[in-house]
Amino acid sequence: MSKGLIIAFEGIDGAGLTTHSKLLVERLRRDGYKVGYSKEPTWGPIGYLIRELILGEDVDQDIMALLYAADRLWHVRHYSCLGVSLSKALSEGYIVVIDRYKYSSIAYQSLGSDPSWIDILNSKAPEPNIIVYIDITPEVAFRRVKERRVTYYYETVNRLSKIREQFSKALSLAESKGVYVIKIQGLNEMGKERSIESIHEEIYSRIIRFIRQL
Numbered sequence: 001m002s003k004g005l006i007i008a009f010e011g012i013d014g015a016g017l018t019t020h021s022k023l024l025v026e027r028l029r030r031d032g033y034k035v036g037y038s039k040e041p042t043w044g045p046i047g048y049l050i051r052e053l054i055l056g057e058d059v060d061q062d063i064m065a066l067l068y069a070a071d072r073l074w075h076v077r078h079y080s081c082l083g084v085s086l087s088k089a090l091s092e093g094y095i096v097v098i099d100r101y102k103y104s105s106i107a108y109q110s111l112g113s114d115p116s117w118i119d120i121l122n123s124k125a126p127e128p129n130i131i132v133y134i135d136i137t138p139e140v141a142f143r144r145v146k147e148r149r150v151t152y153y154y155e156t157v158n159r160l161s162k163i164r165e166q167f168s169k170a171l172s173l174a175e176s177k178g179v180y181v182i183k184i185q186g187l188n189e190m191g192k193e194r195s196i197e198s199i200h201e202e203i204y205s206r207i208i209r210f211i212r213q214l
């Protein structure tokens with residue numbers, strides 16, 4: 001593989017994005033691939049500002065769309081968790097696994113903003129090659145995030161439910177642009193949580209099949 005690859009994990013809060021992006025990074029590294037982990041919002045100045053704003057209730061989605069898009073360009077051009085910009089990591093042939101990327105903006109900020117405008121705002125950030133979308137219900141998501149840390153503006157059952165609906169439109173948009181979208185059921189047919197291990201095995205096998213045919 002001469003050029004790098006972006007694998008973006010997407011889904012509502014609590015879906016398991018951090019858990020599974022990190023497990024995938026470790027697994028691909030054990031296979032010998034050059035792999036980096038990164039995340040959004042970033043730990044750069046705009047990322048900090050974003051986290052502060054979403055602690056409150058006065059959240060304007062047009063302004064948030066601008067801030068998330070700016071944070072994303074910071075990520076692409078200045079700094080990723082790898083210590084170099086995302087662009088540089090890609091040019092060095094890294095597979096970069098990102099815990100949230102531009103389709104989070106399209107789904108979340110569509111709560112109060114226009115998806116096609118958000119898409120344009122993000123057009124300077126490269127498209128991901130692969131999206132791993134983990135689907136869970138807003139009720140399970142809410143239970144998980146409540147136990148975890150302070151909750152953000154988006155983390156109510158009502159808002160997560162609207163964001164989940166927006167994700168299905170956002171994923172269709174991604175597919176129309178040629179992004180390979182892997183949809184993973186985080187719950188079984190009975191609505192019970194699948195084990196982390198079985199979800200990881202499904203993600204890994206689908207990703208490795210894609211990588212090997214490149």
Ligand code: ADP
Nearest residue numbers: 013014015016017018019020144193194195196
């Ligand atoms: P996200 O990054 O999508 O917000 P995390 O990966 O941080 O989600 O997971 C949120 C919480 O849910 C964590 O406590 C994690 O251990 C737990 N969790 C993740 N996946 C599962 C699963 N399949 N079954 C049970 N708990 C899970």
Ligand code: TYD
Nearest residue numbers: 013040041068100101104105108109152154
């Ligand atoms: P999260 O992944 O929870 O980051 P951290 O745990 O490091 O603070 O992201 C914070 C919130 O931001 C989460 O509710 C999802 C939301 N978000 C958007 O609304 N738009 C975006 O473009 C991104 C990347 C995240």
